[in-house]
Amino acid sequence: MPVSSAYCDGVPRISYLAVDVAGRVLAAREADAVFYSASTIKLAVLIAAARQVDAGQLSLQLPVTVRDRFPSRIPDAGDFAFDPAEVDRGMPPVGGTISLAAALGRMIYASSNSATNMVLELTGMEAAAEALHLCGASSSRLERLISDHPARDAGFTHETTAADLARIMHTIVSGAAAGPASTRFMMKQLRRQEHSVIGTTLPAPTDWGSKSGWVDGIHHDVAFIGTPGDAGSYVLAVCTQGFEQEQAVEIIRSIAWAVQSGATVSLP
Known part of the structure; x- marks a missing residue:
């Protein structure tokens, strides 16, 4: 049964884009369709922080105070807290500190919402x-x-497309998003991913890193596969809407398997 939520209308949709190191399209389906981005949008926060580190505006060693409440963009709404399922149990206690580097890591590999908002x-x-x-x-x-x-x-949202996610990942891994040290840092966090989907389909010892995102009715994943710059390396982004989470995961895996093997992707 199709899944609808505050983030999707329940109409099942599948979108993907795979591009090789030269930008050649390996596989695509409705790559410009717009979806609620879920946690994949955290890649933009990672790049923003990395560029400010490069500019000397921030330091990876900067201590950041741990918080679990944040002000809403709507002035009269006050502060908001996370639902219990969204709380990052791996963070230090509220009021303690964590380095910016550690916060960025938890934002990416653990998909921590509190770390994201802090950054x-x-x-x-x-x-x-x-x-x-x-x-x-x-x-x-x-x-x-x-x-x-x-x-x-009130209409303030997070949105993306499979094509945009592939562009974002390609910009990171190509070194175009930040300097060499910051690029290495970002790649390290992507390689530590704890919530991979595409990565689970890859044979050892394939080099890969990813960022996934999910809420009710939405599940996406974007990954680099193969050491960036090497022959045969590529980026794959898959977006899904309207499916139960287990079904969405299987769809993303099926696309990843097909792209790896060079087979034609066959989906409803």
Whole structure:
């Protein structure tokens, strides 16, 4: 049965794009279709922070105070907290500190919402928008903190496309998003991914890194496969809407398997 939520209308949709190191399209389906981005939009926050580190505006050693409440973009809405299922149990206690490097890591490999909001308040949303522009992700938007439901209900959203996710990942791994040290740092966090889908289909010892995202009715994943720059390496982004999570995971895996083998992707 199709799944609908505050993030999707329940109409099942599948979109993907695979491109090789030269930018040649290996496989594609409705790659410019717009979806709620879920946590894949955190890649823009990662790039924004990395670029500010390069500019000397931030330091990876900067201590960041751990918080679990954040102000809504809607002035009269006050502060908001996360649902219990969204709480990052791997974070230090509220009021303690964590380095910016550790916060960025948890944002990417553990998909921590609190870490994301802590970092985003440091970088500013404008810097994240500039990161999306740098990547050529023209259909992507980041307009509020994670889980700011009053802002969501007022129309402030996070959006992306499979094509944009592939562009963002390619910009990171090609070194075009930040300097060499920051690029290595970003790649390290992507390689530590704890919530991979595409990565689970890859034979050892394939080099890969990814960022996934999911909410009710939405599941996406974007990954680099193979050491960036090497012959045969590529980027794959898959977006799904309207499916139960287990079904969405199988769809993403099926696409990943087909792209790996060079087979024609056959989906409903």
